[in-house]
Amino acid sequence: MAEPSRYEELVRGLGVIGVVKRSLTRALPRDAQPGPTAVLALLDHHGELRMSELADLLGVGISVASRHVAHAAERGWVVRAPDPLDGRSQLLSLSPAGGELLREVSAHCGRLLAEALHDWPDEDLDRLGELLDRLRTGFDGCRSRDRPSPGRAATVRTTPSP
Amino acid sequence: MAEPSRYEELVRGLGVIGVVKRSLTRALPRDAQPGPTAVLALLDHHGELRMSELADLLGVGISVASRHVAHAAERGWVVRAPDPLDGRSQLLSLSPAGGELLREVSAHCGRLLAEALHDWPDEDLDRLGELLDRLRTGFDGCRSRDRPSPGRAATVRTTPSP
DNA sequence: TATTGTTATACTCTATAACTATA
DNA sequence: TATAGTTATAGAGTATAACAATA
Numbered sequence: 001m002a003e004p005s006r007y008e009e010l011v012r013g014l015g016v017i018g019v020v021k022r023s024l025t026r027a028l029p030r031d032a033q034p035g036p037t038a039v040l041a042l043l044d045h046h047g048e049l050r051m052s053e054l055a056d057l058l059g060v061g062i063s064v065a066s067r068h069v070a071h072a073a074e075r076g077w078v079v080r081a082p083d084p085l086d087g088r089s090q091l092l093s094l095s096p097a098g099g100e101l102l103r104e105v106s107a108h109c110g111r112l113l114a115e116a117l118h119d120w121p122d123e124d125l126d127r128l129g130e131l132l133d134r135l136r137t138g139f140d141g142c143r144s145r146d147r148p149s150p151g152r153a154a155t156v157r158t159t160p161s162p
Numbered sequence: 163m164a165e166p167s168r169y170e171e172l173v174r175g176l177g178v179i180g181v182v183k184r185s186l187t188r189a190l191p192r193d194a195q196p197g198p199t200a201v202l203a204l205l206d207h208h209g210e211l212r213m214s215e216l217a218d219l220l221g222v223g224i225s226v227a228s229r230h231v232a233h234a235a236e237r238g239w240v241v242r243a244p245d246p247l248d249g250r251s252q253l254l255s256l257s258p259a260g261g262e263l264l265r266e267v268s269a270h271c272g273r274l275l276a277e278a279l280h281d282w283p284d285e286d287l288d289r290l291g292e293l294l295d296r297l298r299t300g301f302d303g304c305r306s307r308d309r310p311s312p313g314r315a316a317t318v319r320t321t322p323s324p
Numbered sequence: 325t326a327t328t329g330t331t332a333t334a335c336t337c338t339a340t341a342a343c344t345a346t347a
Numbered sequence: 348t349a350t351a352g353t354t355a356t357a358g359a360g361t362a363t364a365a366c367a368a369t370a
Contacts, residue, residue, distance in 0.1 A: 006287050007272035007279070012207070013294035014186065015200055017179055019221035020301050022338080024176065026312065035360060038177055045174070051329060059181035064361055066330060088328040088369045110169035116300040117169070124293060125168050131290040132175035138278040139182050150188065150362055184361085197337060213352060226338055228353060250346045250351040312339055 024109050031075065032105055035068040040077055040102040043094040050089050059139075061151015077101055186271050193237065194267055197230040202239055202264040205256040212251050221301075223313015239263055 025034050042057050043049060049057070055065035069092060072078040077098030083089040094102070117125065187196050204219050205211060211219070217227035231254060234240040239260030245251035256264070279287065 005272075006284065006291075007275040008268045010275055010287060010291050010294075011186070011268055011271040012203060013291045014179070014182065015203055016294060016298040017176070017183070018200065019219075019298055020176065021179070022221050023301055024173070026339090033359065038180065041174060041177055052327095057181075059184050060360085061362065062329065063331080063363085067360085070330085083328095086328080086370075090329080106170045106173055109173045110167075113169040113172055117297070120296075120300070122168065124296075125172060127289065128293040128297070129168075129172045129175045131286060131293065132172075132179060134282075134286075135279070135290065136178040136181055138282070139185055188362090195336065214350095222337090223339065224352065225340085225354080229337085232353085245351095248347080248351080252352080 024112060027108060027112055028105060029101075029108075032101060033071065035064075036072040036077070037102070037105055039065070039068045039072050039092075040094060040098050041106075043078065043092060044099065044102055048091050048093045050083065050091060052089075054092060055151070056149060059149070061149060063151050072098065186274060189270060189274055190267060191263075194263060195233065197226075198234040198239070199264070199267055201227070201230045201234050201254075202256060202260050203268075205240065205254060206261065206264055210253045210255045212245065212253060214251075216254060217313070218311060221311070223311060225313050234260065 028034065028037065038058060039054065042054060046053075046057065051065055051069065052062055054069070055062045058065055058068075069078055069080075073080060075097075077095055079093050079095050081091045081093070083091050190196065190199065200220060201216065204216060208215075208219065213227055213231065214224055216231070217224045220227055220230075231240055231242075235242060237259075239257055241255050241257050243253045243255070245253050
């Protein structure tokens with residue numbers, strides 16, 4: 001493992017990502033908010049998902065995921081189907097309209113990124129994408145191992161002292 | 163320049179960073195909110211700054227920066243000094259208490275990152291940090307070239323028709 | 325009784341706009 | 348008149364907690 005300062009340097013680098021994220025967010029169409037759009041991207045990438053799976057992938061509580069999905073469903077971007085295996089649950093999937101919107105947004109943000117990074121070699125673009133993916137993967141393991149996802153922590157017993 | 167799909171792939175990767183950012187944010191001490199903490203990090207890294215410079219580095223409008231600075235100043239983390247060159251402006255700097263808090267937060271987030279990425283080779287950690295820095299730099303140029311920062315667009319005249 | 329989702333409430337972040345003080 | 352910064356207001360994201368329906 002590397003010395004601590006190396007990770008702290010990386011913390012700074014991640015903070016700096018906020019600037020980029022805000023730029024891309026501001027460029028989103030009026031109705032396509034960041035949260036619901038992230039839902040579309042995940043459904044496109046992973047296919048049919050249950051609400052709890054989606055919340056896990058977003059790294060938020062189910063209540064937050066539920067809000068985003070409701071927003072997307074109201075606009076016809078996401079379809080909710082009953083889960084044949086569990087009556088309490090639903091299977092979420094991307095509608096054609098949702099797929100179309102996602103492609104538009106993705107293309108638009110891609111153009112902004114292309115404009116900002118036009119002088120980057122392909123190799124660096126690929127490498128950054130790959131490292132970001134691995135970063136998320138590393139955090140997934142960490143989270144589910146030690147820390148409960150938010151929004152369900154209330155279920156943890158209060159464990160009154162004996 | 164690379165083909166569009168390469169950039170769109172990167173857009174997805176950036177979206178995925180949200181998960182990591184939320185994890186780190188949740189780990190922050192109760193009073194150290196993400197916005198004000200980002201202010202501390204920038205003042206530590208760049209030294210004395212004016213409000214407008216800070217807002218630029220954060221990629222937000224001056225009003226937003228002002229709020230974060232007010233929060234930090236109330237708690238004694240940031241010191242405001244009059245700018246000798248311009249009576250309207252102020253010079254912001256990190257107080258000793260602010261520096262201490264920043265080191266704590268940075269160390270804590272660093273540990274979380276170290277835990278999640280303990281199996282990464284040093285080379286990859288360095289490379290990711292470097293690419294993230296370059297990403298921000300690329301976006302800086304783009305923003306100031308084409309798009310005004312938010313919060314000052316209001317100055318644009320309404321241009322009533324003659 | 326435990327689990328899946330939904331909804332209500334509260335807090336933070338951000339943008340817009342109106343305002344004050346200085347240049 | 349233009350610029351630096353503050354503040355009020357509104358909209359979005361997220362967490363907590365209470366709730367409904369199903370297992």
